[in-house]
Amino acid sequence: xxxNTRAGELVAKIHYGPFEGRFRFVPLALGGALxxxxxxxxxxxxxxxxxxxxVRPPGEVATCETRSIAPLPALSARFDADAVREARYRxxxxxxxxxxxxxxxxxxxxxxxxxxxxxxxxxxxxxERIQRFLQGQDGSTLLIEVLPSYxxxxxMALWAVLALGLTITTVVHGCRDLGGYRIEVRDDPRxxxxxxxxxxATGAYRVQAQDSPRERLRLRVTRTVLGIPLRVHExxxxxxxxxxxxxxxxxxxWFLVRGQATPRGRRLVLRTGTGAALPVIPELRRGENxxxxxxxxxxxxxxxxxx
Numbered sequence: 001x002x003x004n005t006r007a008g009e010l011v012a013k014i015h016y017g018p019f020e021g022r023f024r025f026v027p028l029a030l031g032g033a034l035x036x037x038x039x040x041x042x043x044x045x046x047x048x049x050x051x052x053x054x055v056r057p058p059g060e061v062a063t064c065e066t067r068s069i070a071p072l073p074a075l076s077a078r079f080d081a082d083a084v085r086e087a088r089y090r091x092x093x094x095x096x097x098x099x100x101x102x103x104x105x106x107x108x109x110x111x112x113x114x115x116x117x118x119x120x121x122x123x124x125x126x127x128e129r130i131q132r133f134l135q136g137q138d139g140s141t142l143l144i145e146v147l148p149s150y151x152x153x154x155x156m157a158l159w160a161v162l163a164l165g166l167t168i169t170t171v172v173h174g175c176r177d178l179g180g181y182r183i184e185v186r187d188d189p190r191x192x193x194x195x196x197x198x199x200x201a202t203g204a205y206r207v208q209a210q211d212s213p214r215e216r217l218r219l220r221v222t223r224t225v226l227g228i229p230l231r232v233h234e235x236x237x238x239x240x241x242x243x244x245x246x247x248x249x250x251x252x253x254w255f256l257v258r259g260q261a262t263p264r265g266r267r268l269v270l271r272t273g274t275g276a277a278l279p280v281i282p283e284l285r286r287g288e289n290x291x292x293x294x295x296x297x298x299x300x301x302x303x304x305x306x307x
Contacts, residue, residue, distance in 0.1 A: 009187050011217065012301035016268070016294040017180020019285050025174035032167030039160035044071055047153045050116055054081055054133055054142040064142075066115060083107050087130040092117060103127045116146040177285055179225035183294070185301045186218050217302065221281060235280070237302065240273035244299040246291045247277060251284045266291045268298060
Protein backbone atom coordinates (compact mmCIF):
# COMPACT_ATOMS: atom_id res chain seq x y z
CA UNK A 1 0.00 0.00 0.00
CA UNK A 2 1.45 3.30 -1.05
CA UNK A 3 0.80 6.78 0.20
CA ASN A 4 -1.85 8.57 -1.83
CA THR A 5 -0.34 12.07 -1.72
CA ARG A 6 0.77 14.61 -4.28
CA ALA A 7 4.45 15.40 -4.82
CA GLY A 8 5.72 17.80 -2.17
CA GLU A 9 2.51 17.63 -0.14
CA LEU A 10 2.75 18.65 3.49
CA VAL A 11 2.45 15.63 5.77
CA ALA A 12 2.98 17.31 9.16
CA LYS A 13 4.08 20.63 10.64
CA ILE A 14 5.95 20.72 13.95
CA HIS A 15 6.83 23.75 16.05
CA TYR A 16 10.23 23.25 17.65
CA GLY A 17 10.65 25.76 20.46
CA PRO A 18 10.41 28.63 21.10
CA PHE A 19 13.69 29.09 22.90
CA GLU A 20 14.46 32.03 25.17
CA GLY A 21 17.27 34.47 24.60
CA ARG A 22 20.00 35.10 27.15
CA PHE A 23 18.63 38.34 28.46
CA ARG A 24 21.15 38.59 31.28
CA PHE A 25 23.46 40.18 28.70
CA VAL A 26 21.11 43.12 28.13
CA PRO A 27 22.89 45.41 30.67
CA LEU A 28 26.25 44.58 29.09
CA ALA A 29 24.89 45.33 25.62
CA LEU A 30 23.36 48.62 26.79
CA GLY A 31 26.64 49.56 28.46
CA GLY A 32 28.53 48.77 25.27
CA ALA A 33 26.12 50.87 23.21
CA LEU A 34 26.50 53.79 25.62
CA UNK A 35 30.29 53.49 25.57
CA UNK A 36 30.26 53.39 21.76
CA UNK A 37 28.14 56.55 21.63
CA UNK A 38 30.46 58.37 24.04
CA UNK A 39 33.59 57.38 22.13
CA UNK A 40 32.05 58.39 18.82
CA UNK A 41 31.07 61.72 20.35
CA UNK A 42 34.63 62.28 21.57
CA UNK A 43 36.01 61.30 18.14
CA UNK A 44 33.66 63.74 16.39
CA UNK A 45 34.55 66.49 18.86
CA UNK A 46 38.27 65.84 18.36
CA UNK A 47 37.85 66.09 14.58
CA UNK A 48 36.76 69.73 14.73
CA UNK A 49 38.64 72.41 12.81
CA UNK A 50 38.45 75.68 14.74
CA UNK A 51 38.90 79.07 13.11
CA UNK A 52 39.00 82.61 14.49
CA UNK A 53 38.60 85.48 12.03
CA UNK A 54 38.73 89.11 13.17
CA VAL A 55 38.42 92.30 11.13
CA ARG A 56 38.86 95.95 12.22
CA PRO A 57 37.61 98.15 9.37
CA PRO A 58 38.73 101.80 9.47
CA GLY A 59 36.43 103.81 11.69
CA GLU A 60 34.26 100.82 12.61
CA VAL A 61 33.97 98.43 15.54
CA ALA A 62 36.22 95.37 15.25
CA THR A 63 34.31 92.08 15.02
CA CYS A 64 35.38 88.47 15.43
CA GLU A 65 33.79 85.20 14.43
CA THR A 66 34.66 81.73 15.69
CA ARG A 67 33.70 78.66 13.66
CA SER A 68 33.84 75.02 14.62
CA ILE A 69 33.77 72.75 11.57
CA ALA A 70 33.15 69.03 12.17
CA PRO A 71 31.30 66.13 10.51
CA LEU A 72 28.27 67.61 12.24
CA PRO A 73 26.83 71.00 11.11
CA ALA A 74 29.32 73.82 11.64
CA LEU A 75 28.87 76.08 14.67
CA SER A 76 29.72 79.76 14.59
CA ALA A 77 29.58 82.71 16.96
CA ARG A 78 30.13 86.42 16.28
CA PHE A 79 31.18 89.01 18.89
CA ASP A 80 32.73 92.46 19.15
CA ALA A 81 36.47 92.40 19.62
CA ASP A 82 36.20 95.41 21.95
CA ALA A 83 34.28 93.17 24.35
CA VAL A 84 37.39 91.00 24.80
CA ARG A 85 39.47 92.33 27.66
CA GLU A 86 42.46 90.05 27.19
CA ALA A 87 43.70 86.76 25.74
CA ARG A 88 45.52 84.28 28.01
CA TYR A 89 47.44 81.13 27.30
CA ARG A 90 46.53 78.08 29.38
CA UNK A 91 48.13 74.64 29.61
CA UNK A 92 46.14 71.51 28.87
CA UNK A 93 46.85 68.59 31.21
CA UNK A 94 46.37 64.83 31.01
CA UNK A 95 47.22 62.70 34.05
CA UNK A 96 49.23 65.56 35.54
CA UNK A 97 51.34 66.11 32.40
CA UNK A 98 51.13 69.07 30.03
CA UNK A 99 50.02 67.69 26.66
CA UNK A 100 49.06 70.91 24.90
CA UNK A 101 47.60 74.35 25.35
CA UNK A 102 44.83 76.68 24.27
CA UNK A 103 43.82 80.32 24.34
CA UNK A 104 41.27 81.76 26.76
CA UNK A 105 39.38 84.87 25.69
CA UNK A 106 38.24 86.92 28.74
CA UNK A 107 35.45 89.44 28.17
CA UNK A 108 34.82 92.61 30.15
CA UNK A 109 32.54 90.70 32.57
CA UNK A 110 35.20 88.10 33.31
CA UNK A 111 33.56 85.34 31.26
CA UNK A 112 36.12 82.96 29.73
CA UNK A 113 35.87 81.24 26.35
CA UNK A 114 38.39 78.62 25.27
CA UNK A 115 39.71 78.46 21.73
CA UNK A 116 42.16 76.42 19.71
CA UNK A 117 43.34 73.36 21.66
CA UNK A 118 46.66 72.43 20.04
CA UNK A 119 50.34 72.01 20.82
CA UNK A 120 51.99 74.22 23.45
CA UNK A 121 54.10 76.12 20.91
CA UNK A 122 51.21 76.74 18.50
CA UNK A 123 48.82 77.72 21.30
CA UNK A 124 51.33 80.28 22.65
CA UNK A 125 51.81 81.69 19.14
CA UNK A 126 48.04 81.94 18.60
CA UNK A 127 47.63 83.75 21.92
CA GLU A 128 50.31 86.28 20.98
CA ARG A 129 48.66 86.95 17.61
CA ILE A 130 45.29 87.56 19.27
CA GLN A 131 46.89 89.92 21.81
CA ARG A 132 48.53 91.94 19.01
CA PHE A 133 45.23 92.22 17.16
CA LEU A 134 43.43 93.45 20.27
CA GLN A 135 46.09 96.17 20.60
CA GLY A 136 46.23 96.90 16.87
CA GLN A 137 45.06 99.80 14.73
CA ASP A 138 42.35 100.23 12.14
CA GLY A 139 42.59 98.05 9.08
CA SER A 140 44.14 95.09 10.84
CA THR A 141 42.89 91.54 10.29
CA LEU A 142 43.43 88.19 11.97
CA LEU A 143 42.81 84.64 10.76
CA ILE A 144 43.77 81.61 12.87
CA GLU A 145 42.95 78.05 11.86
CA VAL A 146 43.53 75.17 14.29
CA LEU A 147 43.46 71.74 12.68
CA PRO A 148 42.43 68.64 14.65
CA SER A 149 44.83 66.03 15.93
CA TYR A 150 44.27 63.22 13.45
CA UNK A 151 46.12 60.74 15.66
CA UNK A 152 43.69 61.45 18.50
CA UNK A 153 40.73 61.11 16.15
CA UNK A 154 42.01 57.80 14.80
CA UNK A 155 42.70 56.51 18.32
CA MET A 156 39.23 57.37 19.60
CA ALA A 157 37.61 55.98 16.44
CA LEU A 158 39.50 52.72 16.94
CA TRP A 159 38.20 52.39 20.50
CA ALA A 160 34.69 53.21 19.28
CA VAL A 161 34.91 50.43 16.67
CA LEU A 162 36.11 47.97 19.32
CA ALA A 163 33.27 48.96 21.66
CA LEU A 164 30.78 48.60 18.79
CA GLY A 165 32.18 45.16 17.96
CA LEU A 166 31.83 44.09 21.60
CA THR A 167 28.24 45.37 21.65
CA ILE A 168 27.30 43.53 18.46
CA THR A 169 28.98 40.34 19.69
CA THR A 170 27.08 40.54 22.98
CA VAL A 171 23.75 41.10 21.23
CA VAL A 172 24.32 38.24 18.78
CA HIS A 173 25.42 35.91 21.57
CA GLY A 174 22.48 36.89 23.76
CA CYS A 175 19.95 36.43 20.95
CA ARG A 176 21.51 33.23 19.63
CA ASP A 177 18.85 31.01 21.21
CA LEU A 178 15.98 33.41 20.59
CA GLY A 179 13.12 32.13 18.46
CA GLY A 180 12.46 28.60 17.29
CA TYR A 181 12.08 26.30 14.30
CA ARG A 182 9.27 25.19 12.05
CA ILE A 183 9.73 21.61 10.84
CA GLU A 184 7.65 20.63 7.82
CA VAL A 185 7.49 16.94 6.91
CA ARG A 186 6.85 16.75 3.17
CA ASP A 187 6.79 14.13 0.44
CA ASP A 188 9.93 14.15 -1.65
CA PRO A 189 8.77 14.77 -5.25
CA ARG A 190 11.90 13.05 -6.57
CA UNK A 191 11.09 9.79 -4.82
CA UNK A 192 7.50 9.08 -5.94
CA UNK A 193 6.68 5.37 -6.42
CA UNK A 194 5.76 4.10 -9.86
CA UNK A 195 4.29 0.96 -11.39
CA UNK A 196 6.11 -0.68 -14.31
CA UNK A 197 4.32 -1.73 -17.51
CA UNK A 198 5.32 -5.36 -16.94
CA UNK A 199 3.47 -5.36 -13.66
CA UNK A 200 0.29 -4.34 -15.48
CA ALA A 201 0.56 -6.99 -18.25
CA THR A 202 -2.24 -9.55 -18.39
CA GLY A 203 -1.39 -12.70 -16.49
CA ALA A 204 1.79 -11.23 -15.07
CA TYR A 205 2.53 -12.37 -11.55
CA ARG A 206 4.99 -10.33 -9.57
CA VAL A 207 5.88 -9.87 -5.95
CA GLN A 208 6.91 -6.28 -5.36
CA ALA A 209 8.44 -5.17 -2.08
CA GLN A 210 6.74 -2.16 -0.65
CA ASP A 211 9.12 0.62 0.35
CA SER A 212 8.66 2.34 3.67
CA PRO A 213 6.77 5.64 3.29
CA ARG A 214 9.58 7.32 5.20
CA GLU A 215 11.89 6.79 2.24
CA ARG A 216 9.96 9.43 0.31
CA LEU A 217 9.92 12.09 3.04
CA ARG A 218 11.99 15.24 3.46
CA LEU A 219 12.25 17.67 6.34
CA ARG A 220 12.09 21.39 5.61
CA VAL A 221 13.42 23.24 8.67
CA THR A 222 12.89 27.00 8.98
CA ARG A 223 14.60 29.07 11.68
CA THR A 224 12.24 31.83 12.88
CA VAL A 225 12.61 34.76 15.26
CA LEU A 226 9.42 36.56 16.28
CA GLY A 227 7.68 34.74 13.45
CA ILE A 228 10.13 36.03 10.84
CA PRO A 229 11.86 33.27 8.80
CA LEU A 230 15.64 33.72 8.81
CA ARG A 231 17.11 30.51 7.40
CA VAL A 232 15.77 27.42 5.66
CA HIS A 233 17.43 24.09 5.05
CA GLU A 234 16.16 20.69 3.94
CA UNK A 235 17.27 17.13 4.55
CA UNK A 236 16.06 13.78 3.31
CA UNK A 237 14.82 11.24 5.82
CA UNK A 238 17.14 8.19 5.64
CA UNK A 239 15.50 4.94 4.56
CA UNK A 240 16.88 3.13 7.62
CA UNK A 241 15.93 5.72 10.24
CA UNK A 242 14.98 3.96 13.46
CA UNK A 243 14.15 6.72 15.94
CA UNK A 244 14.28 10.39 16.80
CA UNK A 245 16.73 11.18 19.60
CA UNK A 246 17.73 14.22 21.63
CA UNK A 247 21.47 14.70 21.35
CA UNK A 248 23.20 16.37 24.31
CA UNK A 249 26.61 18.02 24.17
CA UNK A 250 28.46 20.81 25.97
CA UNK A 251 27.47 24.21 24.56
CA UNK A 252 30.40 26.65 24.83
CA UNK A 253 29.53 29.99 26.39
CA TRP A 254 31.84 32.98 25.96
CA PHE A 255 30.70 34.67 29.15
CA LEU A 256 31.04 31.89 31.70
CA VAL A 257 32.23 32.90 35.15
CA ARG A 258 35.41 31.17 36.32
CA GLY A 259 34.55 27.88 37.97
CA GLN A 260 31.09 27.71 36.38
CA ALA A 261 30.31 24.43 34.64
CA THR A 262 29.90 24.46 30.87
CA PRO A 263 26.16 24.29 30.08
CA ARG A 264 24.77 21.51 27.91
CA GLY A 265 22.85 22.07 24.73
CA ARG A 266 20.40 19.78 22.96
CA ARG A 267 19.08 19.16 19.48
CA LEU A 268 17.04 16.59 17.60
CA VAL A 269 18.79 13.96 15.50
CA LEU A 270 17.56 11.13 13.30
CA ARG A 271 19.23 7.85 14.33
CA THR A 272 19.75 5.32 11.53
CA GLY A 273 20.14 1.57 11.65
CA THR A 274 23.91 1.91 11.24
CA GLY A 275 24.12 4.11 14.34
CA ALA A 276 24.71 7.34 12.41
CA ALA A 277 23.03 10.51 13.67
CA LEU A 278 21.61 13.07 11.24
CA PRO A 279 21.06 16.46 12.98
CA VAL A 280 17.70 18.06 12.33
CA ILE A 281 19.08 21.51 13.28
CA PRO A 282 22.75 22.53 13.21
CA GLU A 283 22.77 24.45 16.50
CA LEU A 284 22.63 23.26 20.08
CA ARG A 285 19.79 24.80 22.07
CA ARG A 286 19.18 24.94 25.79
CA GLY A 287 15.98 23.75 27.41
CA GLU A 288 14.36 20.35 27.95
CA ASN A 289 10.60 20.41 27.41
CA UNK A 290 10.89 22.08 24.02
CA UNK A 291 13.10 19.29 22.70
CA UNK A 292 10.95 16.53 24.14
CA UNK A 293 7.74 17.89 22.65
CA UNK A 294 9.33 18.23 19.23
CA UNK A 295 10.86 14.74 19.47
CA UNK A 296 7.50 13.10 20.16
CA UNK A 297 5.77 15.05 17.39
CA UNK A 298 8.46 14.27 14.81
CA UNK A 299 8.58 10.58 15.75
CA UNK A 300 4.81 10.40 15.34
CA UNK A 301 4.97 12.10 11.93
CA UNK A 302 7.61 9.60 10.78
CA UNK A 303 5.76 6.62 12.30
CA UNK A 304 8.68 5.85 14.58
CA UNK A 305 8.70 4.61 18.20
CA UNK A 306 8.08 7.39 20.71
CA UNK A 307 10.16 5.98 23.53
